[in-house]
Amino acid sequence: MKKLLVSAFVFIMSMGMINAQETKSLPVLPDNISVKNLDGKTIQTSEFGNDGKPYILSFWATWCKPCLRELNTIKEVYEEWQEETGVKIIAVSIDDARGASRVKPLVNGSGWEYEVYIDQNQDLKRAMNVVNVPHTFIINGKGEIVWQHTSFVEGSEEELIELVKKVMNGEDISESK
Amino acid sequence: MKKLLIMLVASVFTVQLQAQSLGGGQVTGNFQIDAQLSRQDSAIGAEDVPQKLLSNVFANLLYTNGGFSAGVRFESYLDPLLGFNAQYKGAGIANKFMSYQNDMFEITAGNFYDQYGSGLIFRSYEDRNLGLDNAMMGVNVKVRPMDGIIIKSMVGKQRYYWDYGKGLVRGIDGEFSINSLIKRFEESKTRVTLGAGFISKYEEDQTILAGDNYKLNLPLNVGAGSFRMDLAHGNWGLQAEYAIKSQDPNVLNNYIYKGGNALFVSASYSQKGLGINLQAKRIDNMGFKSERSATGEMLYINYIPAMSKQHTYALMALYPAITQVNGEMGVQADVTYSIKKGTLLGGKYGTGIKMNFSQIMSIDKQPLEGYTTIGETGTDGYTSNFFKVGDELYYQDFNIEISKKLSKAAKLAVTYAYIAFNPIMENEHGDIHYNNVFVADYTHKLNSKNVLRGELQWLKSNIAYFDEDKRSGDWLMALVEWNFTSAFFLSVSDQYNYNGSEEHYYNVSVGYTHNTTRLQVGYGKQRKGLLCIGGVCREVPASNGLTISLTSSF
Numbered sequence: 001m002k003k004l005l006v007s008a009f010v011f012i013m014s015m016g017m018i019n020a021q022e023t024k025s026l027p028v029l030p031d032n033i034s035v036k037n038l039d040g041k042t043i044q045t046s047e048f049g050n051d052g053k054p055y056i057l058s059f060w061a062t063w064c065k066p067c068l069r070e071l072n073t074i075k076e077v078y079e080e081w082q083e084e085t086g087v088k089i090i091a092v093s094i095d096d097a098r099g100a101s102r103v104k105p106l107v108n109g110s111g112w113e114y115e116v117y118i119d120q121n122q123d124l125k126r127a128m129n130v131v132n133v134p135h136t137f138i139i140n141g142k143g144e145i146v147w148q149h150t151s152f153v154e155g156s157e158e159e160l161i162e163l164v165k166k167v168m169n170g171e172d173i174s175e176s177k
Numbered sequence: 178m179k180k181l182l183i184m185l186v187a188s189v190f191t192v193q194l195q196a197q198s199l200g201g202g203q204v205t206g207n208f209q210i211d212a213q214l215s216r217q218d219s220a221i222g223a224e225d226v227p228q229k230l231l232s233n234v235f236a237n238l239l240y241t242n243g244g245f246s247a248g249v250r251f252e253s254y255l256d257p258l259l260g261f262n263a264q265y266k267g268a269g270i271a272n273k274f275m276s277y278q279n280d281m282f283e284i285t286a287g288n289f290y291d292q293y294g295s296g297l298i299f300r301s302y303e304d305r306n307l308g309l310d311n312a313m314m315g316v317n318v319k320v321r322p323m324d325g326i327i328i329k330s331m332v333g334k335q336r337y338y339w340d341y342g343k344g345l346v347r348g349i350d351g352e353f354s355i356n357s358l359i360k361r362f363e364e365s366k367t368r369v370t371l372g373a374g375f376i377s378k379y380e381e382d383q384t385i386l387a388g389d390n391y392k393l394n395l396p397l398n399v400g401a402g403s404f405r406m407d408l409a410h411g412n413w414g415l416q417a418e419y420a421i422k423s424q425d426p427n428v429l430n431n432y433i434y435k436g437g438n439a440l441f442v443s444a445s446y447s448q449k450g451l452g453i454n455l456q457a458k459r460i461d462n463m464g465f466k467s468e469r470s471a472t473g474e475m476l477y478i479n480y481i482p483a484m485s486k487q488h489t490y491a492l493m494a495l496y497p498a499i500t501q502v503n504g505e506m507g508v509q510a511d512v513t514y515s516i517k518k519g520t521l522l523g524g525k526y527g528t529g530i531k532m533n534f535s536q537i538m539s540i541d542k543q544p545l546e547g548y549t550t551i552g553e554t555g556t557d558g559y560t561s562n563f564f565k566v567g568d569e570l571y572y573q574d575f576n577i578e579i580s581k582k583l584s585k586a587a588k589l590a591v592t593y594a595y596i597a598f599n600p601i602m603e604n605e606h607g608d609i610h611y612n613n614v615f616v617a618d619y620t621h622k623l624n625s626k627n628v629l630r631g632e633l634q635w636l637k638s639n640i641a642y643f644d645e646d647k648r649s650g651d652w653l654m655a656l657v658e659w660n661f662t663s664a665f666f667l668s669v670s671d672q673y674n675y676n677g678s679e680e681h682y683y684n685v686s687v688g689y690t691h692n693t694t695r696l697q698v699g700y701g702k703q704r705k706g707l708l709c710i711g712g713v714c715r716e717v718p719a720s721n722g723l724t725i726s727l728t729s730s731f
Contacts, residue, residue, distance in 0.1 A: 027203050032278055039368040040407035063487040064714040097295035098482030101416055101443040102511050105452025109513025121292050129207040129730035132715045151690050151712035154620060154628045156663040
């Protein structure tokens with residue numbers, strides 16, 4: 001029974017891999033998930049975008065120190081980034097009812113100028129296969145996920161903006177670290 | 178089981194084939210493998226492990242094609258890691274669903290997760306790392322008849338380890354955005370969202386005997402309803418939710434016939450550099466499970482969050498607040514403030530201040546007329562004055578965090594917390610623990626690739642004795658972490674429980690991250706809890722020995 005299960009599982013997994021390789025297309029952002037903005041309005045992920053320019057999508061939570069460090073670190077260079085590249089940051093909080101009502105005061109109190117959404121039921125988190133936070137994506141102008149990474153350490157924001165610049169120049173960064 | 182599996186594999190296979198002919202679709206997924214080579218250690222509840230190797234594995238596979246999606250989750254616990262319920266033992270497809278949606282509606286058949294409002298009457302939720310999963314198995318429908326209205330309805334049973342609970346759970350919920358519905362308010366600065374939900378649980382009769390050996394006349398259907406509103410006006414915000422529950426004698430409330438209710442209110446004000454949030458809640462007899470005689474953490478239909486800050490530093494999280502579903506009253510105040518750079522206190526880079534206060538008390542409970550005790554089985558239990566605060570302190574927490582960038586390379590955050598913890602929250606008797614906790618968290622960027630981080634934590638408790646779970650007494654903790662870009666890290670830490678169990682919890686961890694794949698290997702002793710090292714936060718189980726963790730998503 002166990003063997004059967006394992007082999008069935010490996011089979012499903014490999015089918016997935018083969019499928020992904022054959023088509024060689026990039027995964028796209030799910031466009032039909034509902035999240036809420038900081039005013040409690042329901043927004044569909046199809047409304048995510050940056051006028052055809054790439055953007056950074058970052059999953060975080062009020063209880064996640066590395067996430068707060070990431071968003072605070074980027075805060076200091078965000079204006080510069082926007083002037084240079086026009087990049088936008090969408091920060092999605094996965095806080096549940098315990099933390100969700102603290103999100104807006106925390107965002108404003110910290111002086112973050114990001115577009116922030118709350119994914120309280122974690123629908124988007126599940127749809128994008130986020131396991132742990134922080135988990136950061138770069139989405140290109142076509143809504144394709146061109147890069148993703150989990151974990152944040154001071155200095156990785158520099159790699160992040162370099163990658164965004166490459167995406168803007170049309171380079172393939174899917175194999176970048 | 179075998180048949181089911183074959184059918185599943187076949188269905189995923191056909192779906193893929195068809196999808197390819199329909200033009201693609203995409204397969205994504207994620208998995209996590211946690212393995213422990215454990216040594217016996219009574220200090221952290223690690224019993225002798227005859228199997229030597231324990232492992233938890235999960236893998237999600239998700240297929241999407243336009244509005245269609247389907248997914249399966251494989252789980253294996255052979256055998257479950259320490260701290261996970263033994264009933265998890267086994268392997269198989271634990272979760273499967275198919276879903277279709279367009280602009281107007283969405284239907285999901287199989288397992289689903291959803292919540293009504295903040296979850297006071299309904300939330301199905303999972304946290305794999307905590308072993309929590311009350312996924313619904315059934316059908317969930319969401320309809321958007323017009324912009325600004327979302328109606329949800331569902332029916333199903335709840336997951337219970339590898340089985341489903343006996344209770345049938347049905348629900349309907351509506352959410353209305355007034356600004357979208359009424360043209361005149363479309364551009365209004367004031368945003369108003371109203372919602373209401375209703376849940377009904379059906380469970381077959383069973384024999385529960387009260388004191389004098391008479392059988393309780395149990396309600397087979399239990400209902401719960403809630404109203405909520407969300408107001409936002411510029412910098413101001415107000416959220417409120419009120420829920421009631423009909424007679425629901427269950428093991429949590431000692432089979433009393435009193436109804437339940439819950440109120441949650443949150444108000445906030447924020448502008449750039451300042452955020453304030455005030456919350457209050459009152460819970461009275463709101464334990465709501467799909468099986469009336471179920472204990473433990475599974476089969477909860479609703480979710481009542483603890484009204485306190487969720488701490489991440491290990492010693493601050495040592496005594497967490499635990500929601501008392503049978504009754505509690507709490508308040509919380511939270512302030513986030515940024516001092517501008519270039520000012521006296523802000524310095525060259527600015528300063529961040531976070532303050533938080535929470536207090537959780539019992540509710541007023543008086544015996545019924547003619548009774549001397551509270552909550553006697555088969556009675557209405559007690560009476561309670563809604564506005565009167567009970568006289569027992571459950572939890573109190575005042576904490577302040579000051580974070581400062583000292584130079585281009587150095588950052589320092591210092592945190593102080595005063596935490597009072599009543600063991601009654603864990604159903605234990607004993608004196609209230611009063612703890613003072615100090616934390617210093619220092620980060621130094623040596624160059625663009627190397628970052629050092631250190632944490633010093635000290636917990637000073639008023640209680641210095643040896644207790645069963647080896648938590649009482651004072652604690653010292655030190656952690657040093659070296660990161661080479663976000664790809665590699667090495668961390669060394671020790672937690673020392675002095676004036677108590679005198680135990681050391683030393684731990685060495687290394688980790689390697691490539692995009693979304695992360696391998697982490699640790700050696701040493703670990704208390705269970707939220708662990709944030711190497712730039713990631715996750716809940717970890719108690720361990721002693723070697724632990725290996727591999728996480729990936731694709």
